[in-house]
Amino acid sequence: MKLIKGFRDIFPDSEIDISNSELWNSINILIKQSLDKFNFSEIITPPIEYDSTFKSGIGDDTDIVSKEMYEFILKKDDEFSKNETFCLRPEGTASVVRSYLEHSLGKKKKINKLFYCGPMFRYERSQRGRYRQFHQIGAEILGSKNIYYEIELIGLAIDILRNLQIIDFKLEVNNIGDEDSLKKLGKKVFEFANDNKNKINPEDFKIVEKNPLRFLDKAIHKYEFSDIPSSKEFLNNESNERFDELKELLNKNSIEFKVNEQLIRGIDYYNDTVFEIKSSNLGSQDTILAGGRYDNLVEKFGGPKTDCIGFAAGIERLILLLNNNVKKASKIKIDFYVIYQSDNTKSYAYSVLDKLRKIGFRSEMDHDRKSFIKQLKSASKNNSLYTVVVGEEEKINNFVKIKELSSGDEFTIKFDNLFQEKIIDLVKK
């Protein structure tokens, strides 16, 4: 029995942050607070899709699709023997667009603001911040090219990071132009590479021949060329205006950013605005969040021309960046720990426990006849805020003794009809 390589279990009290379920729980809550404020609604799609969704969506010559995708076919070939190839999704956007079209979400509403959250799969050698099963939270706005959606989305990304108390990050933006200018750029890169063929190793040149833009994205930084072709040269007026407007609005909204003209993104569907948020505290896998416009993807999937923008963030990478404040806050605290004296008083104690739970408090007691002191020790070990002492005296007179562990203050409360109000009152203080 063994866990699959590059995958991980997530469970309580794990010493490893990215395996700690309490941390996962609190990071999810914090991220959803931001998404709520920006009025995004959740879309949940299956982790398995037909491989064509990603082959045409992301591009089949990207590394993600050609090298890293988990593909499989059904073993049984009875009634389902259609030669269908499935895959574990390597990212979220293509699935969202598929679902958006399949359920005509664009017809029900002009603008759809959707978020997704879940596991993604890529077959890669794992290292810090990179795992074969990893989790992404992504936000997509489908249905408009208004520049304010750029601002809203980048604003959301930054709000999420702030809410997680991650402050050490850098936003990079670029505009790579529309399909036409990307084509021109590709042509220029090809010519450029051809002129410098003697300086480029054959393997990299193969990339140029296949997809020059990919070469610009992934290989060109290995060489010390002085005048690398830039997307800037080929932007049409609209893209240029859009980029200027974006920069102006970012400044107006006091969002710090850096223009990175080499920023292309390793996925085919992007156009115009692209952005990335990086952290310097992550080692070599330093991108924590990235996204951009994909105005042609819906059309490519057979739908009407629909302008879209979105981003995805890696949850594991975010967890690696959490500070001690957030980690501490995620630790579970019990409200009440009920302590009983003898088997005689146990059933009375249990009814108190049951009542506390019905009121809504996280409550616990020990059922294994530990000594009084052991129970008390358990209470403090379990981070209990209060203890409830229930013994013979309390049973006879129908009350309970409550002690606040941090201060040592004790209170006596009747276990009657007013118990609920009194105890809620007590906790409020």
Next chain:
RNA sequence: GUGGGUGUAGCUCAGGGGGAGAGCAUCGGUUUGUGGUUCCGAGGGUCGCGGGUUCAAAUCCCGUCAUCCACCCCA
């Protein structure tokens, strides 16, 4: 896919041819009605797995697997 580091108790690690260890954690006692401290004690290990060398391997050699880090790629 390429290169390097590391695999010994739940965790962090020491040991380096001949008795399986420490600290923390867990459990029990100190203490059968008041905790966090102290002190005492207990449980827990195929020394990653397989093979080789040796009278003898956790230790040396080879292989393999896992994990971490870097390249690459990306969130």
